[in-house]
Amino acid sequence: MIVASRREKAAYYLYVIPAFVCFGVFIFWPTIQSFYLSLCKYSMSSINKDPKFVGLYYYEGLFTSDKFWQVMKNTGVFTLFTVPVSMIIGLLLAVMVHSKLIKHKTFYKVALYIPYVSSMVAVASVFKILFNSNMSASVVNQLLVNLGFEKVNWLGDPTWAMFVIILVSMWKSLGYIMIIYLGGLCGISDDIYEAADLDAVTPWKKLTKITAPLLKPTTFFLLATETISSFQVFTPVNIITNGGDPFGSTSTLITFLYDEGFKSGTMGKASAISVVIFVILSILTVIQKKLTDED
Amino acid sequence: MSRPKNALSDKNTQSYKRSQRVKSIGMNIILIIITIFMLTPLLWMLSTAFSPNTLIPPAKLLPHDITFENFSRAWFFPKEIGLNDQLTMGTFLMNSLIVTIAITIGGIITDSLAAYVLAFKDFPGKNLLIFLALATLMIPSYVTLVPQYIIISKLKWLNSYQAQIVPFLASGMGITLFRSHFLSVSKELVESAKIDGASDFRIYSTIVMPIAKPIIATMTILKAMWSWNMYMWPLIVCKKVEMMPLQVSIGFFQGQNVTQWGLLCAGMTIAMLPLLIVFLLCQKFFVGGIQAGAVKG
Numbered sequence: 074m075i076v077a078s079r080r081e082k083a084a085y086y087l088y089v090i091p092a093f094v095c096f097g098v099f100i101f102w103p104t105i106q107s108f109y110l111s112l113c114k115y116s117m118s119s120i121n122k123d124p125k126f127v128g129l130y131y132y133e134g135l136f137t138s139d140k141f142w143q144v145m146k147n148t149g150v151f152t153l154f155t156v157p158v159s160m161i162i163g164l165l166l167a168v169m170v171h172s173k174l175i176k177h178k179t180f181y182k183v184a185l186y187i188p189y190v191s192s193m194v195a196v197a198s199v200f201k202i203l204f205n206s207n208m209s210a211s212v213v214n215q216l217l218v219n220l221g222f223e224k225v226n227w228l229g230d231p232t233w234a235m236f237v238i239i240l241v242s243m244w245k246s247l248g249y250i251m252i253i254y255l256g257g258l259c260g261i262s263d264d265i266y267e268a269a270d271l272d273a274v275t276p277w278k279k280l281t282k283i284t285a286p287l288l289k290p291t292t293f294f295l296l297a298t299e300t301i302s303s304f305q306v307f308t309p310v311n312i313i314t315n316g317g318d319p320f321g322s323t324s325t326l327i328t329f330l331y332d333e334g335f336k337s338g339t340m341g342k343a344s345a346i347s348v349v350i351f352v353i354l355s356i357l358t359v360i361q362k363k364l365t366d367e368d
Numbered sequence: 369m370s371r372p373k374n375a376l377s378d379k380n381t382q383s384y385k386r387s388q389r390v391k392s393i394g395m396n397i398i399l400i401i402i403t404i405f406m407l408t409p410l411l412w413m414l415s416t417a418f419s420p421n422t423l424i425p426p427a428k429l430l431p432h433d434i435t436f437e438n439f440s441r442a443w444f445f446p447k448e449i450g451l452n453d454q455l456t457m458g459t460f461l462m463n464s465l466i467v468t469i470a471i472t473i474g475g476i477i478t479d480s481l482a483a484y485v486l487a488f489k490d491f492p493g494k495n496l497l498i499f500l501a502l503a504t505l506m507i508p509s510y511v512t513l514v515p516q517y518i519i520i521s522k523l524k525w526l527n528s529y530q531a532q533i534v535p536f537l538a539s540g541m542g543i544t545l546f547r548s549h550f551l552s553v554s555k556e557l558v559e560s561a562k563i564d565g566a567s568d569f570r571i572y573s574t575i576v577m578p579i580a581k582p583i584i585a586t587m588t589i590l591k592a593m594w595s596w597n598m599y600m601w602p603l604i605v606c607k608k609v610e611m612m613p614l615q616v617s618i619g620f621f622q623g624q625n626v627t628q629w630g631l632l633c634a635g636m637t638i639a640m641l642p643l644l645i646v647f648l649l650c651q652k653f654f655v656g657g658i659q660a661g662a663v664k665g
Contacts, residue, residue, distance in 0.1 A: 092482035092538035099535040103515035174392035195636035215427040256659035
């Protein structure tokens with residue numbers, strides 16, 4: 074190591090200043106501010122007035138409001154369905170595409186990955202037409218009727234509306250999950266499978282006893298990132314069900330935050346919601362870290 | 369990829385080969401069905417965009433009459449919905465392009481500059497900075513939304529490009545990825561250049577960055593994809609139509625209760641196409657880049 078002069082050392086800070094000023098102004102300071110503002114009355118319309126300290130007023134309001142527990146439940150249901158199902162299908166797709174018996178690997182990879190690079194706004198808009206709330210205009214209903222089924226009120230029914238949101242989210246993330254699993258599969262040596270072949274191990278056993286355990290780190294990574302991003306779902310809800318229709322049955326934590334902070338302009342309440350989101354996601358991250366470390 | 373023959377010689381029988389072929393066909397059928405299912409919404413969008421407008425959206429994957437009219441009308445959709453006669457989708461495309469390019473290039477420069485000294489130099493506070501860069505990854509972006517908006521508003525940056533660019537000029541993930549890549553390329557190379565009397569900026573720009581091409585490619589893809597598809601933040605800070613990026617503008621378009629399905633689908637197609645073309649041209653980098661970002665980020 075060459076000893077640097079004081080002047081040189083001072084110059085090092087010039088390299089880090091742009092990045093860390095940006096972090097300071099747009100990440101760290103706002104994070105602290107969020108905690109502070111959650112204790113204050115502060116509205117978007119009088120943004121230049123000083124926030125008025127009101128203590129835990131908004132937290133009390135949140136935890137006793139039905140709306141809050143509704144969005145918590147919706148977000149939980151969304152995450153509990155989206156994450157496991159898309160991860161299982163993504164893993165199966167990866168195993169199939171990785172198999173030596175499949176020739177056109179690149180074709181499948183590219184085709185299945187296209188949804189992930191597509192814009193969520195455009196995709197959600199397309200799904201909104203396919204499952205149109207005008208029941209006879211819905212393309213999916215036209216197909217159902219042709220097949221002899223009843224029409225479904227996709228976006229007018231709370232359960233089906235949530236189903237559509239889950240469907241579009243899974244549809245979009247499947248390719249990503251598959252690609253990440255493919256990366257994990259490439260790290261597994263072929264020798265293990267050849268040895269298994271010699272012992273005539275069934276494909277199902279190969280998947281459950283060899284592949285899945287060896288992919289544990291990848292699974293933990295995906296579980297953590299997918300759970301965290303599912304908890305922050307916003308765009309499909311905002312587009313397909315106008316932020317929570319019908320009757321708030323598809324509203325999530327982030328659409329709630331958006332409504333309170335940027336539609337109603339009650340920024341104190343919105344900050345309290347963001348602190349709650351922060352706490353929930355921190356707990357999830359700690360759990361994920363514990364699980365990974367134990368491994 | 370072929371198995372060693374001797375290891376499986378006892379299995380190289382006719383029946384084994386046949387069962388392998390059956391498996392192969394079976395898996396291909398499953399994969400093709402899933403692929404078709406995955407692509408159906410997009411194929412339907414394309415087909416509807418090329419079809420004449422009908423009262424109810426067509427439940428078909430092939431257009432009956434091909435027309436380009438939807439595209440030319442969608443291009444002028446602000447006029448179509450009676451919003452503004454001057455604006456076209458070109459304006460929104462341009463806004464998105466400016467924001468995406470600025471975030472991608474600017475972000476790569478700030479991230480790599482910071483990563484350079486954090487990888488190769490020793491100075492007081494270095495470990496704290498590394499910790500802070502990692503800490504940014506733990507803070508969900510929505511948590512900072514309200515105060516960020518207040519800062520932007522106090523800076524008088526609402527409805528500007530700065531508001532869409534500056535907050536994202538640095539990323540903890542970028543710094544972390546660059547730093548670990550820099551550390552894996554030889555540290556000696558940097559030190560010997562230093563002995564030869566090269567200045568730090570020269571070492572950074574002529575030695576370190578050229579070796580870092582793979583990670584630059586990864587970061588370009590991650591940042592470009594992310595900023596092109598960014599939606600909620602510009603939705604909040606851009607209330608003026610002429611400043612809206614593409615995603616926000618088409619979100620706005622579909623929110624106008626337009627029932628001309630072909631027109632809507634043409635708009636969505638235009639919004640989706642640029643990134644899709646880039647993806648199809650450099651799909652290798654995309655797949656590798658996403659995997660690299662996942663493993664280390």
